[in-house]
Amino acid sequence: MLYRTAGQFKTSYRADQALFPIKQDAFLLGVILICAWVVFPLTASEFTFQTILTPILIYSLAALGLNILTGFAGQLSLGTGAFMGVGAYACYKMITLMPWMNPVIAILLSGVFSAGVGVMFGIPSLRIKGFYLAIATLAAQFFLVWLFEKWAWLYNYNASGAIQVPNLDMFGLYVAGPQASSMTQYYVVLFIVTLLTYLCINLTRGNLGRTWKATRDMDIAAELIGINLMKSKLTAFAVSSYVVGVAGALFVFMWRGAAEPNLFDIPLSFRVLFIAIIGGLGSIMGNYLGAILIVGLPVVLNTVPSALGIHVESALLEHLNIMIVGSLIIFFLIIEPHGLNQLWRLIREKLTIWPFPH
Amino acid sequence: MKTFTKLALASALSLGLAAPAFAEGLFAPNLTYRTGPFASTGIPLMDGQKDYMTLLNERDGGIGGVMINFEECETGYSTEKGVECYERTKADAIVTQPWSTGITLQVLPKTNTDMIPILAPGYGFSPMANGKVFQWAFNPPVSYWDGASMIMQYLSGGDMGSLSGKKVVLLHLDHPFGKEPIPVLEAMAEAYGFELKLVPVGLKEMQNQSAQWLQIRRERPDYVVMWGWGAMNASAIAEAVKTKFPMENFVGVWWAGHDADLKQVGADGKGYKSISWSMPQPDSPLMADVKKYVIDAGKSTVEDPNSVFYQRGLVISMFLAEAISVAQAEFGVAEINAEQLRWGLENLNITDERLAELGMTGMVPPFSTSCSNHTGHSGAWMLEWDGEKFVKASDLLMPDAEFIAPLEEANSLEYAEANAPWPMNEACN
Numbered sequence: 001m002l003y004r005t006a007g008q009f010k011t012s013y014r015a016d017q018a019l020f021p022i023k024q025d026a027f028l029l030g031v032i033l034i035c036a037w038v039v040f041p042l043t044a045s046e047f048t049f050q051t052i053l054t055p056i057l058i059y060s061l062a063a064l065g066l067n068i069l070t071g072f073a074g075q076l077s078l079g080t081g082a083f084m085g086v087g088a089y090a091c092y093k094m095i096t097l098m099p100w101m102n103p104v105i106a107i108l109l110s111g112v113f114s115a116g117v118g119v120m121f122g123i124p125s126l127r128i129k130g131f132y133l134a135i136a137t138l139a140a141q142f143f144l145v146w147l148f149e150k151w152a153w154l155y156n157y158n159a160s161g162a163i164q165v166p167n168l169d170m171f172g173l174y175v176a177g178p179q180a181s182s183m184t185q186y187y188v189v190l191f192i193v194t195l196l197t198y199l200c201i202n203l204t205r206g207n208l209g210r211t212w213k214a215t216r217d218m219d220i221a222a223e224l225i226g227i228n229l230m231k232s233k234l235t236a237f238a239v240s241s242y243v244v245g246v247a248g249a250l251f252v253f254m255w256r257g258a259a260e261p262n263l264f265d266i267p268l269s270f271r272v273l274f275i276a277i278i279g280g281l282g283s284i285m286g287n288y289l290g291a292i293l294i295v296g297l298p299v300v301l302n303t304v305p306s307a308l309g310i311h312v313e314s315a316l317l318e319h320l321n322i323m324i325v326g327s328l329i330i331f332f333l334i335i336e337p338h339g340l341n342q343l344w345r346l347i348r349e350k351l352t353i354w355p356f357p358h
Numbered sequence: 359m360k361t362f363t364k365l366a367l368a369s370a371l372s373l374g375l376a377a378p379a380f381a382e383g384l385f386a387p388n389l390t391y392r393t394g395p396f397a398s399t400g401i402p403l404m405d406g407q408k409d410y411m412t413l414l415n416e417r418d419g420g421i422g423g424v425m426i427n428f429e430e431c432e433t434g435y436s437t438e439k440g441v442e443c444y445e446r447t448k449a450d451a452i453v454t455q456p457w458s459t460g461i462t463l464q465v466l467p468k469t470n471t472d473m474i475p476i477l478a479p480g481y482g483f484s485p486m487a488n489g490k491v492f493q494w495a496f497n498p499p500v501s502y503w504d505g506a507s508m509i510m511q512y513l514s515g516g517d518m519g520s521l522s523g524k525k526v527v528l529l530h531l532d533h534p535f536g537k538e539p540i541p542v543l544e545a546m547a548e549a550y551g552f553e554l555k556l557v558p559v560g561l562k563e564m565q566n567q568s569a570q571w572l573q574i575r576r577e578r579p580d581y582v583v584m585w586g587w588g589a590m591n592a593s594a595i596a597e598a599v600k601t602k603f604p605m606e607n608f609v610g611v612w613w614a615g616h617d618a619d620l621k622q623v624g625a626d627g628k629g630y631k632s633i634s635w636s637m638p639q640p641d642s643p644l645m646a647d648v649k650k651y652v653i654d655a656g657k658s659t660v661e662d663p664n665s666v667f668y669q670r671g672l673v674i675s676m677f678l679a680e681a682i683s684v685a686q687a688e689f690g691v692a693e694i695n696a697e698q699l700r701w702g703l704e705n706l707n708i709t710d711e712r713l714a715e716l717g718m719t720g721m722v723p724p725f726s727t728s729c730s731n732h733t734g735h736s737g738a739w740m741l742e743w744d745g746e747k748f749v750k751a752s753d754l755l756m757p758d759a760e761f762i763a764p765l766e767e768a769n770s771l772e773y774a775e776a777n778a779p780w781p782m783n784e785a786c787n
Binding site: 046047050051149159160161162164166167177178179256257258260262263265299302303313314315317318319 | 390392393429430431432434437438441442445446449459460463464467468470471483532533534537538540541560561562769776777778779
């Protein structure tokens with residue numbers, strides 16, 4: 001009833017291939033965008049910005065980058081954390097070498113460096129596939145984190161070996177560093193995430209996206225119909241690492257404020273991979289749903305006992321939290337192995353014919 | 359729509375519930391780590407901190423008639439969780455106790471705008487001693503740089519010149535905490551002519567240090583100084599025993615002096631030393647009260663109340679309690695706010711008489727803080743493992759202030775410059 005598509009006729013190919021051929025979808029997206037751009041910022045507290053809204057957006061973007069590589073082009077990668085690190089360190093070096101640079105431009109440019117590094121580590125994908133490729137990207141993970149530790153130039157010879165985000169302003173308003181307000185940072189993140197998501201949706205629906213999908217589904221067949229595999233795989237690595245690198249720069253500059261090398265170690269790669277898998281490989285929306293489950297839910301769960309007025313020891317709460325989130329992940333993967341995105345699609349299909357199932 | 363409703367519900371929940379639970383009294387949260395890889399060393403410290411506040415609440419009805427709401431927020435030593443805890447508690451908190459150098463670095467620039475004092479006793483960023491730059495940060499009673507200075511003085515037997523030509527290995531965790539003493543040790547190596555070799559231990563290698571100890575054997579150093587924490591200490595001590603390194607030439611920082619780490623090697627660890635600014639006093643009047651009001655009343659989770667770390671936890675909470683009472687006396691109000699507590703932390707005066715009143719004689723050396731000196735530089739004792747427990751092996755050692763002060767000044771100004779615009783406390787001189 002709510003999702004009835006009857007009566008929505010398409011009279012041209014253009015209309016049929018629109019981003020949202022069904023009105024309700026467009027309406028829903030509109031509601032979400034209004035929430036993200038207007039409602040949340042007006043109602044959220046500092047705590048909500050810092051622990052829920054901004055991190056969910058940043059993790060979603062990182063998962064989106066990984067999803068392009070793993071979900072759309074079928075190349076398994078375990079080096080996401082390190083590529084995020086490349087973006088963050090590139091941004092840090094640019095900002096400290098050229099303090100006049102606009103921070104948003106610097107963040108968008110830092111992805112270029114991680115794209116370059118990503119392509120370099122993507123070259124083995126031309127000869128190896130699947131788990132073997134995962135091991136090759138694992139090498140990138142270990143090598144790059146080691147480099148962040150040992151190459152003192154990267155962190156400006158700071159004694160603690162960590163990078164610290166200086167105060168950066170844009171048109172007289174602080175956007176990064178301790179002086180920046182959470183709301184400004186949220187808007188910068190939201191702007192970049194919206195922009196990149198829009199670009200990625202269109203990329204994956206276009207010619208490039210189709211070559212990626214063909215490569216993923218069967219590379220020999222793809223080659224036979226005239227797809228250049230090298231081009232297809234390396235562009236996937238480049239676009240994916242670009243998005244991941246931007247996410248890494250946002251991660252440090254718009255949220256954490258400081259970072260030590262081991263922040264970009266393998267647990268971060270796994271976390272992003274889990275978000276992509278639980279959200280659904282080969283989907284755009286899944287990344288957001290996955291990030292809400294893995295990043296947002298534990299924070300919300302932590303506030304539940306105190307809101308209900310029950311006193312629970314903090315350590316016990318942490319253990320409970322890990323158990324609840326873990327079992328939810330298993331639960332969702334059992335009821336829908338293809339991720340939350342597929343779950344949503346099934347619900348939507350059911351809704352379009354509801355209440356008459358035939 | 360279901361997913362969307364869930365989504366909306368989740369966000370509504372988070373928006374509505376974000377306000378932390380507010381209980382009666384002064385809210386002094388502690389960012390603990392009773393879980394994760396550092397839990398074994400964290401738990402006794404956190405127990406000590408909590409039990410001291412419980413004692414004050416039970417015995418005296420709080421401080422100045424106000425109960426202390428000493429709530430814990432679990433971080434598992436993760437910086438991300440730490441920042442979450444900081445954001446969760448900062449609205450009503452009068453202090454933040456970040457309990458990790460990583461979290462301290464992250465929170466340090468924010469405290470200027472949030473106006474909450476950071477209390478990081480014996481850890482954090484050493485230049486925090488310069489109160490003129492770091493208005494809101496306090497690391498009493500000694501900083502890591504003081505620790506490095508005192509260790510080297512002890513090793514030299516009081517005459518730093520005698521170190522000339524010696525070889526010293528710094529076995530350190532490859533993490534901001536482990537890298538803290540490097541600048542001061544490098545400066546000392548240059549000034550006094552000893553050779554400094556850095557042997558980093560990565561976070562992943564903490565429990566397997568065979569490569570590091572192979573390197574140490576090859577280097578044949580005169581001394582090994584250790585900046586270790588958590589699982590790293592136990593493995594380092596076990597490896598040192600295995601490779602038959604002379605234990606009397608092996609010295610750790612105060613966080614590497616955990617009784618349980620040494621108990622596993624027992625008599626083989628005899629001679630191992632750890633510098634410490636606290637000393638367990640099992641027969642002190644304070645311990646009698648803790649036993650009576652807290653442990654016997656079943657309000658504590660402590661396992662070994664006579665361990666170095668548990669009693670250090672008591673001392674840490676004493677700093678906070680003293681700062682609260684100093685601020686209460688100065689401002690004439692019982693329910694002080696964060697800004698008044700900052701004044702209190704800046705005007706701590708822990709004298710021998712005061713320690714005797716508190717029943718804590720000998721648990722910590724006397725010291726005082728001031729506007730420009732947020733550390734206090736109390737000095738510390740060298741503790742030595744006698745095969746069963748830690749015993750005092752030296753008189754009170756004092757850090758070489760003349761050597762450290764210029765470094766503190768330079769590094770704190772460098773920090774302020776990198777984070778410009780950074781507010782200075784011009785009232786100090």
